[in-house]
Amino acid sequence: LMYGIPNMKLDKNEVVLRRIRLLEQEGVKFVVNTEVGKNYPARQLLKDFHAVVLATGATKPRDLKVPGRDLPGVHFAMEFLTANTKALLDGQEYRLAADKDVVVIGGGDTGTDCVGTSLRQGCRSITQLEILPKPPLERAPNNPWPEWPKIYRMDYGQEEAAAKFGADPRQYLVTAKRFLGDGQVTGVEIVNVEWTKAGPQPVPGTERTLPAQLVLLAMGFLGPEETVLKDLRVEQDERTNIKAEYGRFTTNIRGVFAAGDCRRGQSLVVWAINEGRACAREVDRYLMGQTVQP
Ligand SMILES: Cc1cc2nc3c(=O)[nH]c(=O)nc-3n(C[C@H](O)[C@H](O)[C@H](O)COP(=O)(O)OP(=O)(O)OC[C@H]3O[C@@H](n4cnc5c(N)ncnc54)[C@H](O)[C@@H]3O)c2cc1C
Structure with a gap:
C-alpha cells in the first residue's frame, strides 16, 4: 500500500500517514525497520503477545524464466x-x-x-x-x-x-x-x-x-512470502495463501490470525480494510470472550 501504489493514485502524506498518525494517537505502537523472520524471530511473537495478526500482503511476484532474464535492466x-x-x-x-x-x-x-x-x-x-x-x-x-x-x-x-x-x-x-x-x-x-x-x-x-x-x-503475484509462515508452521491453502476462514480469520495456530492479501491473495484496498476491521473484532472476541465491535 505504502510503496507499491504510486503516489498519483494514493497520496501517502494526505491519506496513509494521516491514518497512521491517528492510529498512533489511539495507542497503536508501530515498530518499524523490523522484518519478522529476519531481524525478529517469528516464533518470538508467540511468546511476546497474546494474539498475532498476520497481514503481510501477497508480494511474491510471478517470474518469467526465459533466456536473458538475469540481464541488468x-x-x-x-x-x-x-x-x-x-x-x-x-x-x-x-x-x-x-x-x-x-x-x-x-x-x-x-x-x-x-x-x-x-x-x-x-x-x-x-x-x-x-x-x-x-x-x-x-x-x-x-x-x-x-x-x-x-x-x-x-x-x-x-x-x-x-x-x-x-x-x-x-x-x-x-x-x-x-x-x-x-x-x-x-x-x-x-x-x-x-x-x-x-x-x-x-x-x-x-x-x-x-x-x-x-x-x-508485472505478471501478477503468487501469494505471500513464506518465511514467517514456515517459521510459525501456519497452514497454507492450495494457492499458498494463509488458510484462515473469512469471518473468523483464525489459522491452525491458536492465537494467530490472518487478514488481507496474505489470506485472500493479491486484491484491493477496500478488502484489506474490510478484513482488517473484521479480524480486529475476532481478536477482541478471542481475548475477551465476547466483543462489542461491529
Ligand atoms: C502496484 C500495485 C498497485 C495497486 N493499486 C491498487 C489500487 O489502485 N487500488 C486498490 O484498491 N488496490 C491496489 N493494489 C492492491 C493493494 O495495494 C492491496 O490489496 C492492499 O495493500 C493489501 O493490504 P494488506 O494490508 O493485506 O497488505 P500490504 O498493503 O501489502 O501490507 C503488507 C505490509 O506488511 C509488511 N510486511 C510484510 N512482511 C513482513 C515481515 N516479515 N515483517 C514485517 N512486516 C512485513 C509490508 O512491509 C507491508 O507494510 C495495488 C497493489 C500493487 C502491488
Whole structure:
C-alpha cells in the first residue's frame, strides 16, 4: 500500500500517514525497520503477545524464466515502483526509465502503474505486453448484466501513453521469448501466442524484436512470502495463501490470525480494510470472550 501504489493514485502524506498518525494517537505502537523472520524471530511473537495478526500482503511476484532474464535492466515491477515512491517521499530523484524504451510485461493494474510511472520519469517509448486476447468492445453473450462487464477499456496509464505517443501502448496475445543484450538488456524478442487447452502456445514465424533498455515484469503475484509462515508452521491453502476462514480469520495456530492479501491473495484496498476491521473484532472476541465491535 505504502510503496507499491504510486503516489498519483494514493497520496501517502494526505491519506496513509494521516491514518497512521491517528492510529498512533489511539495507542497503536508501530515498530518499524523490523522484518519478522529476519531481524525478529517469528516464533518470538508467540511468546511476546497474546494474539498475532498476520497481514503481510501477497508480494511474491510471478517470474518469467526465459533466456536473458538475469540481464541488468530486467526488473520486477515492485522493485521499480517501490524505489520510485521511496525516492519521491525522501525528496530524491529516481528516473530509471528516463530516455529509455520501456517494455512492461503484464496488462493488469500493476503494469498500468509501471506505464504511468515510466511516463512521469520521461521514457522514450512505452510498450505493454498482454498474453490474453483484447477484450470485446461490447459484453460477450457469456458475460451478461449484472456481472462486471469484461470489455475493452483504457486505464489512466494507457490514456496518458496515448496522449503522449498517439496510441494505446498494449499489444495483446503476445509474450516475451527472450531478453536480448550483452551485459545490459537492449531488446525483447516477442512472439504471438494462440490459446489452446494446454495454455498459450507460441505461433511460429511471428517472432519480432522490440528495443528495450528497461523491462518491467508485472505478471501478477503468487501469494505471500513464506518465511514467517514456515517459521510459525501456519497452514497454507492450495494457492499458498494463509488458510484462515473469512469471518473468523483464525489459522491452525491458536492465537494467530490472518487478514488481507496474505489470506485472500493479491486484491484491493477496500478488502484489506474490510478484513482488517473484521479480524480486529475476532481478536477482541478471542481475548475477551465476547466483543462489542461491529
Ligand atoms: C502496484 C500495485 C498497485 C495497486 N493499486 C491498487 C489500487 O489502485 N487500488 C486498490 O484498491 N488496490 C491496489 N493494489 C492492491 C493493494 O495495494 C492491496 O490489496 C492492499 O495493500 C493489501 O493490504 P494488506 O494490508 O493485506 O497488505 P500490504 O498493503 O501489502 O501490507 C503488507 C505490509 O506488511 C509488511 N510486511 C510484510 N512482511 C513482513 C515481515 N516479515 N515483517 C514485517 N512486516 C512485513 C509490508 O512491509 C507491508 O507494510 C495495488 C497493489 C500493487 C502491488
